[in-house]
Amino acid sequence: MLRFVFFRLLHAIPLLIAVVFVILLMLQLIPGDPVQAMVGDFPVSPDFRAAITKQYHLDDPFLVRVYSYFVNLLHGDFGYSYQFQRPVLDLIVETAPRTIVLTLAGFLVAIPLGVAIGVISGTTRNKRVDRFWTSATLIAYAIPTFWFGQLLVLVLAVHFGWFPTQGMGPLVSRAHGLSWLLERAHYIALPALAFAAYEGPRFARIMRVSVTDTLGQGYIITARAKGLTRWAIIRGHVLRNSSLPLVTVVGYALGSALGGAVLLETVFTWPGLGLLLVQAVRVRDNMTVVGIVIFAALAIIVINLLVDLLYAALDPRIRNS
Amino acid sequence: MSAASVDGAPLLDVRNLVVHLRVGGAVVRAVDGVDFSVGEGESIGVVGESGSGKSTLVRAILQLLPNVELAASQGEVNFRGIDLANISGPALRRLRRDHGFSMIFQDPLGYLNPTKRVGAQVAEAIGEKNSTPVVDRVQRLFAEAGLPSPSQVVRRYPHELSGGMRQRVMIAMALASEPALLVADEPTTALDATVQLQVLETLRRLHRDRKMAMVIISHDLGVIAELCDRVYVMRAGKIVESGEILEVFESPKHAYTAQLVALSKRRNAAPASSDAIEHGAGQ
Amino acid sequence: MNGMATLEPPSADPGLLVRAWRYLRAAIGNLAHTRHGAVGCVILLLLAFVAVFAPSIAPYAPLQQAQASLAPPSLENFFGTDNLGRDIFSLVIYGTRTSLAIGLGAAFGALILGGTVGMLAGYFRGAVESILMRVAELFQTLPVIVVVLLTVALFGSSFWLLLAAVVLAIWPVEARLVYSQYIKLRGMDFVAAAKVADLSTAHIMLREILPSAIPPVIVQVALDASVAILIEAGLGFLGLSDPNMVSWGQILHVAQDYMTVAWWTSLFPGAAICLAVVGLNLFADGLSEIADPRLAGRMGGLQP
Numbered sequence: 001m002l003r004f005v006f007f008r009l010l011h012a013i014p015l016l017i018a019v020v021f022v023i024l025l026m027l028q029l030i031p032g033d034p035v036q037a038m039v040g041d042f043p044v045s046p047d048f049r050a051a052i053t054k055q056y057h058l059d060d061p062f063l064v065r066v067y068s069y070f071v072n073l074l075h076g077d078f079g080y081s082y083q084f085q086r087p088v089l090d091l092i093v094e095t096a097p098r099t100i101v102l103t104l105a106g107f108l109v110a111i112p113l114g115v116a117i118g119v120i121s122g123t124t125r126n127k128r129v130d131r132f133w134t135s136a137t138l139i140a141y142a143i144p145t146f147w148f149g150q151l152l153v154l155v156l157a158v159h160f161g162w163f164p165t166q167g168m169g170p171l172v173s174r175a176h177g178l179s180w181l182l183e184r185a186h187y188i189a190l191p192a193l194a195f196a197a198y199e200g201p202r203f204a205r206i207m208r209v210s211v212t213d214t215l216g217q218g219y220i221i222t223a224r225a226k227g228l229t230r231w232a233i234i235r236g237h238v239l240r241n242s243s244l245p246l247v248t249v250v251g252y253a254l255g256s257a258l259g260g261a262v263l264l265e266t267v268f269t270w271p272g273l274g275l276l277l278v279q280a281v282r283v284r285d286n287m288t289v290v291g292i293v294i295f296a297a298l299a300i301i302v303i304n305l306l307v308d309l310l311y312a313a314l315d316p317r318i319r320n321s
Numbered sequence: 322m323s324a325a326s327v328d329g330a331p332l333l334d335v336r337n338l339v340v341h342l343r344v345g346g347a348v349v350r351a352v353d354g355v356d357f358s359v360g361e362g363e364s365i366g367v368v369g370e371s372g373s374g375k376s377t378l379v380r381a382i383l384q385l386l387p388n389v390e391l392a393a394s395q396g397e398v399n400f401r402g403i404d405l406a407n408i409s410g411p412a413l414r415r416l417r418r419d420h421g422f423s424m425i426f427q428d429p430l431g432y433l434n435p436t437k438r439v440g441a442q443v444a445e446a447i448g449e450k451n452s453t454p455v456v457d458r459v460q461r462l463f464a465e466a467g468l469p470s471p472s473q474v475v476r477r478y479p480h481e482l483s484g485g486m487r488q489r490v491m492i493a494m495a496l497a498s499e500p501a502l503l504v505a506d507e508p509t510t511a512l513d514a515t516v517q518l519q520v521l522e523t524l525r526r527l528h529r530d531r532k533m534a535m536v537i538i539s540h541d542l543g544v545i546a547e548l549c550d551r552v553y554v555m556r557a558g559k560i561v562e563s564g565e566i567l568e569v570f571e572s573p574k575h576a577y578t579a580q581l582v583a584l585s586k587r588r589n590a591a592p593a594s595s596d597a598i599e600h601g602a603g604q
Numbered sequence: 605m606n607g608m609a610t611l612e613p614p615s616a617d618p619g620l621l622v623r624a625w626r627y628l629r630a631a632i633g634n635l636a637h638t639r640h641g642a643v644g645c646v647i648l649l650l651l652a653f654v655a656v657f658a659p660s661i662a663p664y665a666p667l668q669q670a671q672a673s674l675a676p677p678s679l680e681n682f683f684g685t686d687n688l689g690r691d692i693f694s695l696v697i698y699g700t701r702t703s704l705a706i707g708l709g710a711a712f713g714a715l716i717l718g719g720t721v722g723m724l725a726g727y728f729r730g731a732v733e734s735i736l737m738r739v740a741e742l743f744q745t746l747p748v749i750v751v752v753l754l755t756v757a758l759f760g761s762s763f764w765l766l767l768a769a770v771v772l773a774i775w776p777v778e779a780r781l782v783y784s785q786y787i788k789l790r791g792m793d794f795v796a797a798a799k800v801a802d803l804s805t806a807h808i809m810l811r812e813i814l815p816s817a818i819p820p821v822i823v824q825v826a827l828d829a830s831v832a833i834l835i836e837a838g839l840g841f842l843g844l845s846d847p848n849m850v851s852w853g854q855i856l857h858v859a860q861d862y863m864t865v866a867w868w869t870s871l872f873p874g875a876a877i878c879l880a881v882v883g884l885n886l887f888a889d890g891l892s893e894i895a896d897p898r899l900a901g902r903m904g905g906l907q908p
Contacts, residue, residue: 015742018742026755030759123905125905125907126905138885142885144834144837144874146838150874165864215906216387222426222442225495226423226497227421227498234906237437241434258747262749263838263841263842281756286758296746297745300746384908387907413908
């Protein structure tokens with residue numbers, strides 16, 4: 001087990017370095033004025049230009065730039081946004097939690113739904129039921145999530161008026177305690193649903209495969225031989241033993257949540273990291289863009305590492321070797 | 322002594338059972354017209370080599386076939402007069418849980434849930450949750466199955482036990498429903514030689530003490546000779562010979578049976594090196 | 605199964621293209637037997653038709669702003685008009701071209717780049733394999749859209765740049781696939797025979813192994829195309845795609861601001877994206893069912 005941990009770590013660190021290196025290389029390849037490229041659509045005075053050139057080593061060889069960027073990273077300096085006039089890390093710290101909340105809310109819907117559909121289609125003996133859910137999952141997988149988000153808004157918010165069309169909360173909120181929580185839930189409902197539509201099908205698919213594998217195991221026959229009801233077998237043997245692959249998929253999905261967040265947060269004007277990234281791209285605030293992307297890479301690599309470790313801890317085969 | 326019990330009707334009566342499986346593109350005639358019966362308290366053996374269909378036979382009888390496509394399936398399977406192929410799910414479950422039939426398998430490691438403690442798995446066979454009477458009963462079953470320190474074994478996971486102990490857990494699990502019939506599919510094949518003898522002894526004791534009928538499947542006539550009164554010889558899906566164990570050993574009527582007898586004698590004559598010749602992997 | 609053409613790799617000598625064509629014909633024939641494959645094929649053919657004959661089908665020039673703005677669907681404007689008075693039906697028709705172009709373009713780009721990398725890594729093993737696969741892993745770390753956004757931010761959003769960005773993001777998947785295929789196949793007898801016959805490495809890689817490696821690759825190409833279309837639409841929705849090309853996503857970008865008053869700006873272009881992506885996924889599903897029919901016929905479920 002310890003060997004496994006060690007080698008995984010050994011694997012993750014060079015990956016991170018390589019990712020940063022490639023991104024900085026891309027920065028280097030931008031045609032035109034490097035200072036303007038970093039700063040974006042922001043007018044640059046000569047003094048300012050000199051300061052930036054010095055601070056980011058724009059005149060120095062590429063490798064020096066990379067090195068200094070890494071040193072900065074280690075100090076928690078992800079760059080400075082000239083559009084927003086704040087350090088990038090500040091912006092990230094402010095917006096990332098909102099994206100995490102959205103992701104978790106989405107999981108709250110997607111995981112039970114995915115498990116239920118996966119178990120149903122995996123354990124049913126009725127081929128038609130299985131085919132129905134498999135086709136439904138396939139189609140749900142293929143629907144563009146940002147369009148689905150728009151549809152949700154059109155139907156549930158605009159037409160029926162049951163939910164707000166956008167945002168994280170009302171402009172002015174005087175609610176406290178439980179009513180504050182309910183208000184928040186009201187605003188997060190549609191974005192979470194859309195997010196669930198994004199991740200749910202994948203969970204359902206993995207679950208179905210895992211359930212099918214489990215059903216092929218000997219102990220299921222033992223369970224039948226004992227006279228357990230269908231539901232008892234599912235609850236006592238199928239669910240527990242099929243869940244492990246799902247844990248890894250959910251974990252990885254948490255890491256790459258930014259991908260879905262970028263589009264969904266734009267649809268719902270949810271002020272998270274995804275929306276921030278889009279805004280930065282629109283005004284060519286490349287410092288911020290690069291800072292966010294590197295942060296995302298870091299988060300993904302770390303989360304994937306943790307997920308792999310968790311899997312090793314839970315898998316009876318690895319645990320017991 | 323033929324297959325009859327006190328009141329005359331056999332416990333288990335199988336007539337003309339046919340089970341053809343569709344595997345890949347081909348049809349495998351695993352069970353091809355088999356007549357089979359077991360009386361109350363009788364001990365029957367089914368012997369044959371790998372692929373003879375003996376495993377499929379008993380699984381089909383107990384309605385425990387896995388997810389395979391059936392190309393053909395017919396015949397009658399009567400347990401105490403009830404047609405097992407045509408009863409409802411709940412009725413079948415009732416027979417499995419209560420004074421009906423149980424089965425133990427060749428590969429206890431694969432047939433026990435690796436993520437659940439063995440005590441909990443046996444408790445499932447008894448029924449209710451972790452009430453004290455259930456815990457007591459599980460421990461008593463463990464003791465009856467020959468497990469040392471039942472109160473500790475109860476909390477173990479399958480991979481923490483030896484092969485022999487795992488098989489005893491399976492036995493305990495099978496006994497939980499107080500079955501009238503216990504079916505054992507190659508119960509000792511996957512075990513070490515010394516452990517084999519011990520488990521066989523346990524099965525013999527249980528047969529005697531509980532007066533329950535047993536069906537023992539094996540590729541080894543020697544094992545069957547230890548435990549059974551009558552034997553069916555199976556080959557390529559058909560029964561080629563059946564009869565009292567001594568008769569079959571002494572004067573086998575079919576050429577194939579004679580081969581098996583000869584093989585068994587040679588096996589039991591040689592020292593422990595002649596271990597399991599055919600581990601019937603999946604029949 | 606009756607009526608199905610066999611799909612073994614056609615035997616030895618005819619040229620690669622002939623073999624590919626024969627395979628494709630057999631595959632399409634078999635596809636019709638699978639539910640998903642048939643529907644997927646129909647959808648794709650429909651889209652291809654629309655894309656090719658766009659000028660004849662569309663009632664108006666797409667960028668023409670002659671109509672009333674934000675008009676709901678009517679007989680003159682089947683899908684209504686957008687805020688600039690452009691006919692959405694025509695926009696959707698012309699948008700098919702962009703989407704199919706980027707879908708197929710990016711998919712084939714990824715195939716060529718990823719396929720080459722995978723082929724080299726899978727055949728030569730050793731150091732080549734380690735380096736190439738690590739590089740693939742590198743590019744797979746970040747979500748596709750993040751990579752594309754980064755590229756757009758740094759280099760702009762012309763169509764070709766967009767295409768290159770998508771290729772950059774999705775080639776690793778193709779590489780892994782081809783790599784695993786080559787690993788599997790290089791140990792087989794016909795390769796050993798070819799080596800003994802002293803055939804050149806290039807010949808072995810391309811003419812011996814490649815044809816057998818193809819079936820799952822085509823499935824992946826279809827899936828890649830659907831990802832590419834989604835990404836392009838996504839960028840259009842964010843307002844970041846090529847402004848010179850008509851894009852379904854771009855219409856949705858407009859829709860975002862006018863959702864409360866003009867639902868048609870969202871429904872129809874979105875449905876078009878959905879149709880294209882679903883079509884490709886069904887097609888891919890049908891293909892993979894043919895390639896591995898064992899998966900289709902298995903009896904499933906929990907028995908009593």
